[in-house]
Amino acid sequence: MTTDMEPVTEFRARARTWLRDNLPPAPPDTGPPDSKEEWDRARELQRKLYDAGFAGICFPEEYGGLGLTPAHQAAFTTESYPYEMPVILNVPTLSICAATLLELGTEEQKRAHLPAVLRGDEVLVQLLSEPSGGSDLAGLTTRADRDGDRWILNGSKIWSSGAYAADYGLCLARTNWDVPKHRGLTMFLLPIGAPGVTVQRIKQVTGSTEFCQEFFDDVALGDDAVVGQVDNGWEAASRLLQHERAAIGGTSPYMSGARPHIGGEDSPILEIARRLDRLDDMRVREDIGEAHAMMVVRDQLIAHITHGITAGELPPAAGSITRLFSAENSWLQTDMAVKVAGADAVTHAPGDPVDTAEIGTDYLFRAAWSLAGGSTEMARNVISERVLGMPRESAADRDVPFKEVRRGR
Ligand SMILES: Cc1cc2nc3c(=O)[nH]c(=O)nc-3n(C[C@H](O)[C@H](O)[C@H](O)COP(=O)(O)OP(=O)(O)OC[C@H]3O[C@@H](n4cnc5c(N)ncnc54)[C@H](O)[C@@H]3O)c2cc1C
Structure with missing residues (x-):
């Protein structure tokens, strides 16, 4: 300082x-x-x-x-x-996309x-996942081909949160098919309003339509759109994913004003039990205790991991530990809310004296917490390989030129 x-x-x-x-x-x-x-x-x-x-x-x-x-x-x-x-604006604009630009942008x-x-003035999105799958990010097939001094982008991205309202997206595309999958990617800063970009919104089971799918038809980009180096987009993606795990795990220094995505400082279970007048039920009291303990552990873990990364005692990949715990905790809190609310979680009607509508909606959305920012299974892989130093997961396509990798039709 x-x-x-x-x-x-x-x-x-x-x-x-x-x-x-x-x-x-x-x-x-x-x-x-x-x-x-x-x-x-x-x-x-x-x-x-x-x-x-x-x-x-x-x-x-x-x-x-x-x-x-x-x-x-x-x-x-x-x-x-x-x-x-x-x-x-915290996720992904400030804590993921802007943080990545800060590290790798010209x-x-x-x-x-x-x-x-x-x-x-600018909202940013991340355009990584594709309809064929998001976990195997390096296996993506959206392509950017060289045409004179331009890049021509074709393909499709999906699950892009908030793309319908964004100005630019960090878009990972394949620029070289002759090298193994991790080595032929490039990150582009793509204007969402560019000719050839079509954005469609996706309706989820909760009724929300914030997710989008984008289609790219001969979108022309200049060299000034490249973030990092051509064919070295895996590094850019890795930096971006690290920022994403930090954001979701609660350790990013670029988030402002955000409460952890469920519950804030206290477990929401206490408030639900209070609203529904169930505080005298012994089993509910045990649930409140467990849910509260998880919140305390989460906060302590975030503080510990943040300190460890800042002090250089832990690798940045340790953000995956809080990312994993946050997902597990969100599932526990959401399930427990349904358990405590009982039938009230699913029978809420507008105008009911106690508003329990969000309990059922949170339950429907809970799978998102173990997928957003990379799945919990992938977080476990990161922890084992990059925090604990265990051997890498085997992959038949790792050293094969991407054009020779067998893919689904
Ligand atoms: C709330 C939310 C916001 C999102 N926002 C964005 C966004 O803004 N931009 C964007 O690009 N994407 C976004 N995503 C997509 C997200 O990144 C993907 O859902 C995620 O990477 C998983 O990809 P997938 O859904 O295609 O599942 P898949 O990759 O098809 O995986 C399916 C299942 O297989 C498991 N699996 C796959 N590979 C392995 C392996 N090697 N080892 C163990 N298990 C494995 C996964 O863990 C998962 O359970 C968002 C998702 C959510 C839920």
């Missing part, structure tokens, strides 16, 4: 006053953002934070940030809990996009 850096306590006090005087109270959580209006509101709030000098707390000053520490960010986030914050890319992101 430089000597002239504002101490965390003073920064926290200044943030507390500004938040109280400038932001409205936090609205109820209504799930993933389903309308452009929600995104416009987030952009507006982000602009407010930027103008007041509270945006991009851990981003460098030369790119519009404050150049402060994760401790400043943590203090600001805690203070911001009671207020309406542009939390939907100076021009960083100067063009990072201040724009911090001002709320």
Whole structure:
């Protein structure tokens, strides 16, 4: 820390006053953002934070940030809990895509996009998963072919959260079919509005439509769209995935104002039992205890892993540990909410005296917590191979030129 850096306590006090005087109270959580209006509101709030000098707390000053520490960010986030914050910009815009650009972007890319992101002018998405599968990311088949001084992109991406409201996407494509799968990929910064890009929204079982599928038909991109180096997109993807695991596991320094995705500081089970007047039930009390213990462990684990990574005692891949625990905990909390609520979890009707609607919806959505940001099985692989140093999983296609790899028809 430089000597002239504002101490965390003073920064926290200044943030507390500004938040109280400038932001409205936090609205109820209504799930993933389903309308452009929600995104416009987030952009507006982000602009407010930027103008007041509270945006991009851990981003460098030369790119519009404050150049402060994760401790400043943590203090600001805690203070911001009671207020309406542009939390939907955290993932993937700030904590994943902007963080990746900061590490791997050219100076021009960083100067063009990072201040724009911090001002709320640009929303970014990640375009990685494909209809043929997301876990084997290096096996993707969206292609970018050289045509004179341009790249021509063709293929399709899927499960892109919020792409319908985004300005740019980090898109991984195959640029070389003569080398093994990890060595022929390139990351592009793709304007979502470019000619040849079609975005379709996907309706989920919960009714939400935030997921998108994109189709690329002869989309022309210049060399200035390449992030990192041509054919070295696996490095860019690996950096991006590390940021994603950190974001989902709760250790990213680039998130602002976000409560952990379920429950906040306390387990939601206590509140559900209170609302449904079940606090006297012995079995419910045991569930509350277990759920609360998991929340305490989660918070301690996040603090421990964050410290370990920051201090260099743990590799960045250790973010997968909190990512895995967060998923397991989310499943436990969601299942327990249904157990405590009983029939109320599925029989809620508009106007019922106790609102239990979100319990059933959370249950329907819970599989997402073990898939988003790479599945929990893949997180276990990362932990075993890159944290514990165990041998790599065998793969028949690892050293074979990609054009010779047998794929489904
Ligand atoms: C809420 C949410 C948000 C998302 N947002 C985005 C986004 O913005 N952009 C984007 O590109 N994608 C996004 N995704 C997609 C996500 O990255 C993929 O769902 C994930 O990588 C898994 O890919 P898949 O669904 O194709 O499953 P598959 O890869 O088909 O895997 C199916 C099952 O097989 C298991 N499996 C596969 N390979 C192995 C292995 N080697 N060892 C052990 N088990 C294995 C997996 O764990 C999984 O359980 C999002 C997903 C969710 C749920």
